[in-house]
Amino acid sequence: MIETRMPLSVSVVAPASHTNPQLVDEAVLALETLGIKAHVPSTLQVPRRYLAGSIQHRLDLLHAAYDDARTEAIWAVRGGYGCAQLVEHIEWARLPAKPLIGYSDITVLLDQCYRHGLPAIHGPVIKDALRLGHDADESRTTTRRQLLEVTDLLAGAAPRQFSLRRYDNTSPGIIEGPVVGGNLMTLACVAGTPCRFVAPPGALVILEDVGEPYYRLERALWQLVHSGALDQAGALCLGTFEGCTSYGEQSLADIVADVTSPLNLPLFTDLPVGHGLINRPWQYGKRGRIEGNTLVFS
Structure with a gap:
């Protein structure tokens, strides 16, 4: 065909x-x-x-x-x-x-x-x-x-869906909201400026990065958390973190879960978005729904 x-x-x-x-x-x-x-x-x-x-x-x-x-x-x-x-x-x-x-x-x-x-x-x-x-x-x-x-x-094609994985393997039910986010370091660097990132109510926030050691990623995430950028978010979804240097055996997801614990946000990983070969496109701000191990754009 x-x-x-x-x-x-x-x-x-x-x-x-x-x-x-x-x-x-x-x-x-x-x-x-x-x-x-x-x-x-x-x-x-x-x-x-x-x-x-x-x-x-x-x-x-x-x-x-x-x-x-x-x-x-x-x-x-x-x-x-x-x-x-x-x-x-x-x-x-x-x-x-x-x-x-x-x-x-x-x-x-x-x-x-x-x-x-x-x-x-x-x-x-x-x-x-x-x-x-x-x-x-x-x-x-x-x-x-x-x-x-x-x-x-x-061209207005039908909604797509991405696979992902719940960090703690529990089922939070269905989570819906606008899908926003992007590069973690970029979002952290504009905190406190006129173009600061603030997740809209219920947002499914996607984060990804490249070439950063884990301590710098933690620093950037801490800045987002404590600047209030994620206060109204509905969930956090991690894409790929290409070439990011680990610290010991602790995973990046463990660090993210620790830093964002005050917000009690459902955390998901393995989203096919980032600086590597796999970087599937998605419409920024489009409403999405997480159900089970799938993110569906509505």
Whole structure:
């Protein structure tokens, strides 16, 4: 059976760190093999330190991407650092309801989109399409599947479901609420700022990270807990923590359970979301339901 999809046209943005332009070009060509036309402005990046450009430059191109009548979504090249610098300058009221796609540092903008009533998708960035050229079959096929899941979500596909596991093996019954969250360190770093993360009532909060030792993850989580960011959350769901250095034999889930114990939050693990090869896309703020070992997006 031949798989067919409607062509998709997207605006490419670089709101955070700088990326080698050659890699951007290669990733865009890879996306074209999936029927995705990525529109890249000629001045996408004007490097400033490790950033893709000055605040004004990145802001102007973000606004222009939303204004582009040819495109149906806004897709970030990568994360890194820089999105929080843009938040207070974005003209949210003028932006059309085009979904923003990305993860990692893009978490800040995804959360702000949700707050301003705009659609957003936590999922692969443009740069991830480079894996379509990898020699390893698993890398190619998994990346292709996840990128096509993004196009399915943009096309209004039926709700998806993810498997997960309850930390203490008890059954908390059915838990429902908006699904929010993202990169733990990014969310912790904006605590106390105008773009701070605050979980809405009953929220199912997803957390993931990469390359951090456990003590730094605990520090970031402590900051979220004691800043009140998770006070109204309904559950905590851990994705992958790629390359995060353990401490002794204690698991990260044990540490998370300890730090969040004052909140008495149901804790789940093994969600297929994060910085590794497995990073399935999901609609930020979409209502979800945890029942048994499954998270279903409604």
